[in-house]
Amino acid sequence: MIPLLALVLGVVAGLLLGPTAPDWLDPYLPVAVVAAVDAALGAARSLVEGTFDDREFIVSFVSNVVIAVLLVLLGDLIGVGGALSTAVVVVLGIRIFATATVLRRALIRI
Amino acid sequence: MAASAAASPRPEPVDVPPAEPVAAGVAPAQPVAGEPDAPGPADPASVGVGGAGDGAAGGGAGRRGVDEGDPESGVAGEESAARDVAAAEPGAGPGPVGMRLRRPVTLVLLAALGFAGVVAARSADPSFSLATASPDELAASLGAIGAQDHALATQEGRLRREADRAVTPGAPGTPGASSAAGGASGLAAERAQADELAILAGTVPVAGSGLELTIRDLHRAVDASVLVDALQELRDAGAEAIEIAGVRAVVSTYVADEPGHGLIVDGTSVAPPYVLRVVGDAHTLDQALRIPGGVLDTVAARDGAQAGVRTSGHLEIRALRPAPSPRYARPAG
Numbered sequence: 415m416i417p418l419l420a421l422v423l424g425v426v427a428g429l430l431l432g433p434t435a436p437d438w439l440d441p442y443l444p445v446a447v448v449a450a451v452d453a454a455l456g457a458a459r460s461l462v463e464g465t466f467d468d469r470e471f472i473v474s475f476v477s478n479v480v481i482a483v484l485l486v487l488l489g490d491l492i493g494v495g496g497a498l499s500t501a502v503v504v505v506l507g508i509r510i511f512a513t514a515t516v517l518r519r520a521l522i523r524i
Numbered sequence: 525m526a527a528s529a530a531a532s533p534r535p536e537p538v539d540v541p542p543a544e545p546v547a548a549g550v551a552p553a554q555p556v557a558g559e560p561d562a563p564g565p566a567d568p569a570s571v572g573v574g575g576a577g578d579g580a581a582g583g584g585a586g587r588r589g590v591d592e593g594d595p596e597s598g599v600a601g602e603e604s605a606a607r608d609v610a611a612a613e614p615g616a617g618p619g620p621v622g623m624r625l626r627r628p629v630t631l632v633l634l635a636a637l638g639f640a641g642v643v644a645a646r647s648a649d650p651s652f653s654l655a656t657a658s659p660d661e662l663a664a665s666l667g668a669i670g671a672q673d674h675a676l677a678t679q680e681g682r683l684r685r686e687a688d689r690a691v692t693p694g695a696p697g698t699p700g701a702s703s704a705a706g707g708a709s710g711l712a713a714e715r716a717q718a719d720e721l722a723i724l725a726g727t728v729p730v731a732g733s734g735l736e737l738t739i740r741d742l743h744r745a746v747d748a749s750v751l752v753d754a755l756q757e758l759r760d761a762g763a764e765a766i767e768i769a770g771v772r773a774v775v776s777t778y779v780a781d782e783p784g785h786g787l788i789v790d791g792t793s794v795a796p797p798y799v800l801r802v803v804g805d806a807h808t809l810d811q812a813l814r815i816p817g818g819v820l821d822t823v824a825a826r827d828g829a830q831a832g833v834r835t836s837g838h839l840e841i842r843a844l845r846p847a848p849s850p851r852y853a854r855p856a857g
Contacts, residue, residue: 421638424637424640472629475637
């Protein structure tokens with residue numbers, strides 16, 4: 415419950431403060447958010463499976479985000495920026511669906 | 525958490541995805557690691573995590589769950605209830621200092637996720653980003669749009685010039701196009717077009733090959749229809765400039781009968797003989813007048829009338845018209 419509150423707190427802070435991302439962050443922020451969502455969902459899954467560990471979550475969260483951003487950066491450098499960020503989003507999206515399936519089975523057993 | 529702890533003890537072959545060999549090999553080791561005093565020999569990684577009984581062992585198993593992120597890891601759900609309860613709340617129970625610090629970091633990361641999600645959604649919404657942008661950002665964005673506008677205007681000018689070059693030489697409605705051939709650049713093309721229009725409108729004197737048609741009419745037997753027919757015949761034959769009895773013929777020229785005197789051309793009374801000076805291809809014009817049943821035949825059939833044609837290599841038409849100044853019509857587009 416407390417982690418959920420932290421998430422809501424972040425959303426509320428974002429809505430209240432209303433910051434705008436600097437321009438150079440534009441290509442990376444969406445991918446980073448998707449990677450973080452993937453990590454958070456993975457954490458939720460390990461939570462319902464009873465294998466959650468903060469250290470694991472922190473490491474996977476940070477490394478997911480960093481790797482996703484680095485991939486997009488690499489794509490920009492070699493001139494396939496849009497394609498590679500699409501690839502990252504697609505792969506992470508598939509993972510999110512897979513994780514969501516496990517979560518659903520664990521929570522509502524369907 | 526409570527739900528998972530209550531649900532996990534039950535073995536559920538239906539709910540849990542089929543385990544792959546790797547995951548299946550790990551699963552039997554985990555209950556051993558989960559025993560309070562067991563050193564966890566089957567999983568060295570879990571020992572290295574914290575070395576503190578249940579929480580550490582659970583964390584070791586959790587690493588696989590989070591890192592792999594694969595559905596196959598769901599096999600962990602078959603573990604014992606005791607281990608689940610302990611592992612589900614690793615930060616809640618007593619642990620090393622590092623363990624207690626991790627929970628706040630987790631919460632901060634989650635808050636950052638929510639924050640970044642809002643920021644990303646906001647920057648993806650163009651209207652919202654403009655509404656909240658600082659003056660500097662607005663100025664920068666305006667500058668970028670201005671530069672883009674300039675680039676597009678340049679491109680438009682280039683494309684328009686290309687289009688003009690492509691269209692002008694063979695454009696319909698430019699009879700002869702004798703002066704348009706040299707219009708390589710846009711300015712030259714414009715000048716050529718202006719010359720053509722001036723000749724059509726009769727605002728400039730013209731010179732060139734052509735012919736002179738003289739219609740003598742002793743008994744006023746030639747009426748306006750003869751001259752109108754002659755005018756149309758000459759135009760069909762490619763006449764570029766026509767002067768009728770000292771009046772420059774243009775697109776609005778009319779010929780009317782004036783009983784007892786002669787004809788009226790564009791409001792000017794003219795008396796025979798009528799002299800039509802025509803600039804165009806002399807041979808073609810001559811042939812057009814001479815066709816059977818044509819202008820010359822028609823005139824010859826009238827009582828006391830006769831027509832004569834004299835072709836010329838150089839013929840000048842000096843009669844002019846004031847430039848038309850339309851009151852209502854404006855160029856469109």
